[in-house]
Amino acid sequence: MKKPPFCPNSCCDNYHFPEGKWFVKSGTYQTKRLGQVQRYQCRDCGKRFSEEIFSLDYHTHKYVSYKTIFQHIITSSGIRDLSRILNVSCTTVTNRIARLARQAMAISSQLTQDIRITEDLVADGFESFVSSQYLPNNINILAGKDSQFWFLSDYSQLTRKGRMTPKQKEKNSEIKKIVNIGRITVYKSFSDIIRKALDLHDHSEWEATSLYTDEHKQYQAVINALSFREQASLKHICISSKLARTITNPIFSVNYLDRELRKDNSDHTRETVQFAKNVNNLMDRLAIYRLYHNFIKPYRINKKEYKDETHGSMAGISTQNIRKELRTLFTRRRFLGQNLMMDNSDRKLWCRCLFTPLSFYADLYPGYILS
Ligand SMILES: [Zn+2]
Numbered sequence: 001m002k003k004p005p006f007c008p009n010s011c012c013d014n015y016h017f018p019e020g021k022w023f024v025k026s027g028t029y030q031t032k033r034l035g036q037v038q039r040y041q042c043r044d045c046g047k048r049f050s051e052e053i054f055s056l057d058y059h060t061h062k063y064v065s066y067k068t069i070f071q072h073i074i075t076s077s078g079i080r081d082l083s084r085i086l087n088v089s090c091t092t093v094t095n096r097i098a099r100l101a102r103q104a105m106a107i108s109s110q111l112t113q114d115i116r117i118t119e120d121l122v123a124d125g126f127e128s129f130v131s132s133q134y135l136p137n138n139i140n141i142l143a144g145k146d147s148q149f150w151f152l153s154d155y156s157q158l159t160r161k162g163r164m165t166p167k168q169k170e171k172n173s174e175i176k177k178i179v180n181i182g183r184i185t186v187y188k189s190f191s192d193i194i195r196k197a198l199d200l201h202d203h204s205e206w207e208a209t210s211l212y213t214d215e216h217k218q219y220q221a222v223i224n225a226l227s228f229r230e231q232a233s234l235k236h237i238c239i240s241s242k243l244a245r246t247i248t249n250p251i252f253s254v255n256y257l258d259r260e261l262r263k264d265n266s267d268h269t270r271e272t273v274q275f276a277k278n279v280n281n282l283m284d285r286l287a288i289y290r291l292y293h294n295f296i297k298p299y300r301i302n303k304k305e306y307k308d309e310t311h312g313s314m315a316g317i318s319t320q321n322i323r324k325e326l327r328t329l330f331t332r333r334r335f336l337g338q339n340l341m342m343d344n345s346d347r348k349l350w351c352r353c354l355f356t357p358l359s360f361y362a363d364l365y366p367g368y369i370l371s
Pocket of ligand 1: 007008009012013014015042043044045046047
């Protein structure tokens with residue numbers, strides 16, 4: 001690193017607007033992993049820091065290939081698989097995945113902060129579970145109708161429904177007593193999706209944006225609670241779930257994402273033992289997959305005219321900006337305070353605020369991730 005990009009003290013002016021010669025060199029120190037590391041000091045606030053603070057490997061003792069983790073996480077590998085491949089513990093793998101997820105969230109936020117949508121939107125819930133089939137969840141997804149760009153995902157916890165044996169019913173009612181969650185969480189989660197859709201509409205040049213969903217009652221309830229002006233700018237169109245899941249289906253985008261997630265993300269592959277055990281870790285892996293889907297995966301593989309297009313470029317994001325951000329995906333650490341436009345759903349995940357039912361352990365995180 002030739003020079004530090006900014007002062008890592010989020011209260012200092014040089015955090016957002018470093019200008020001129022704002023730092024001085026302040027000695028070096030030796031580490032086993034990196035050798036000689038340069039130290040600096042901010043001339044304004046006096047904070048001393050090393051170049052290592054800007055590295056994705058900040059606060060680690062062992063080098064692990066982020067590229068290998070990324071390649072496996074998007075192709076349905078489990079944590080134990082990765083632990084064996086990389087010859088490190090499962091905890092180390094999970095730690096590096098969380099770092100990659102924060103990179104993915106920051107890059108998504110950076111690339112979409114000025115987006116001007118020129119298409120309608122589609123939203124739907126993706127059903128999976130954490131820890132036990134008695135703890136199903138609904139991950140609400142907002143996507144572009146034509147570009148299949150994945151704007152946002154938001155987690156909501158459910159309790160088990162449907163046909164059960166008497167023994168299963170008994171266990172389910174016991175779990176419901178401990179895990180006091182109603183279907184209301186879908187309402188809250190979908191409200192965040194609607195906020196994002198309204199925000200995207202406000203940055204478009206359209207008089208009204210259509211939002212396609214299925215006929216879920218909670219979705220309609222959220223729409224009904226909007227103001228008259230909001231309802232006029234977001235035209236809600238319900239599509240029957242019985243309609244064939246083909247490319248002509250108006251909610252094809254989310255159906256397509258649903259299919260890809262079942263195929264590529266081991267947390268959601270049906271009838272296997274590779275299900276998620278922690279909500280934050282599940283959403284971390286989903287954030288990485290979202291980055292891959294939006295900015296790396298080709299838009300279409302069989303059509304020459306879309307050969308170099310990604311879902312992000314189809315949504316109007318510059319290919320040059322995408323490449324620039326991806327170049328430092330595995331190296332330059334992103335900071336929360338430098339991504340103030342990040343969506344609330346991602347911000348909650350960044351700070352590991354999602355609650356895992358029946359978990360007796362708190363989700364601890366290192367303080368430096370909040371800077
Ligand atoms: Zn400073």
